[in-house]
Amino acid sequence: MANNKQLIIAGPCAVEKKEQFDKIVQDIYHDTDVIRAGVWKGRTSPIDYPGIGEKGLPWLQEVQKKYKIPVAIEIGTTKHLELALQYELSVFWIGARTTVNPFSVQELAEAIKGVDLELWVKNPIVADLKLWSGAINRFKKNGLRNIKAIHRGFHTEHETIYRNNPRWELLEKFKTYHPDIPIICDPSHIAGNYRYIYQIAQKAIEKNLNGLMIEVHNNPEKALSDKNQQLNTKNFNKLLKKLKYPT
Numbered sequence: 001m002a003n004n005k006q007l008i009i010a011g012p013c014a015v016e017k018k019e020q021f022d023k024i025v026q027d028i029y030h031d032t033d034v035i036r037a038g039v040w041k042g043r044t045s046p047i048d049y050p051g052i053g054e055k056g057l058p059w060l061q062e063v064q065k066k067y068k069i070p071v072a073i074e075i076g077t078t079k080h081l082e083l084a085l086q087y088e089l090s091v092f093w094i095g096a097r098t099t100v101n102p103f104s105v106q107e108l109a110e111a112i113k114g115v116d117l118e119l120w121v122k123n124p125i126v127a128d129l130k131l132w133s134g135a136i137n138r139f140k141k142n143g144l145r146n147i148k149a150i151h152r153g154f155h156t157e158h159e160t161i162y163r164n165n166p167r168w169e170l171l172e173k174f175k176t177y178h179p180d181i182p183i184i185c186d187p188s189h190i191a192g193n194y195r196y197i198y199q200i201a202q203k204a205i206e207k208n209l210n211g212l213m214i215e216v217h218n219n220p221e222k223a224l225s226d227k228n229q230q231l232n233t234k235n236f237n238k239l240l241k242k243l244k245y246p247t
């Protein structure tokens with residue numbers, strides 16, 4: 001592990017250009033265990049940036065070979081999975097908008113059967129632990145052993161400073177359902193703003209969570225998705241140094 005304490009996952013919300021991705025990786029690969037890289041983005045609006053798609057997969061494959069570091073992406077359909085496997089990717093996550101849909105989860109779980117890969121399941125957008133747990137159980141039922149959960153906060157209609165409500169207390173309950181599943185905190189999607197990443201990441205450490213997934217971009221102000229919450233590579237390196245772990 002990059003810091004011997006927690007699994008660190010970092011990279012852009014979305015891969016936009018080869019040069020952009022290479023630049024980010026070059027600056028952060030020393031400090032992270034896994035690179036995150038969205039190529040298919042399940043955006044709320046059809047006019048928002050949908051991701052580079054299949055075109056970006058060889059760039060990810062190249063980075064894996066060059067830096068000997070795994071690159072993880074979100075998959076939402078069995079077609080995504082099929083394509084990603086062709087480019088030797090083997091770490092995937094299911095997004096918050098996919099976890100809510102048992103049909104999609106079931107299809108993916110069946111497609112994954114017998115394939116050697118690691119899968120992370122993000123919590124559903126709504127604060128429904130049974131839905132989160134049910135998605136995990138669908139994958140378990142299809143023989144997948146290498147599963148982690150990602151805590152990315154929950155949609156709320158109440159006024160908050162964060163984009164998504166962390167509801168830390170729900171994680172305690174989640175742990176009783178799945179004591180065997182490591183939990184990764186995604187402070188970027190909880191925060192919605194790069195200024196709050198540190199405080200949320202620190203809280204995740206205090207809560208004994210097993211890792212952090214952080215969005216990092218070479219030029220966040222110009223990012224094509226989630227620009228308010230992405231750290232630039234310098235601030236990412238600073239953040240890691242600032243985090244305090246219990247001794």
Ligand code: PEP
Pocket residue numbers: 013038042074094095096097122152189
């Ligand atoms: C993402 O990781 O970029 C993403 C879209 O996250 P979520 O599914 O948590 O909204």
Ligand code: MN
Pocket residue numbers: 013014215225226
């Ligand atoms: Mn994002």
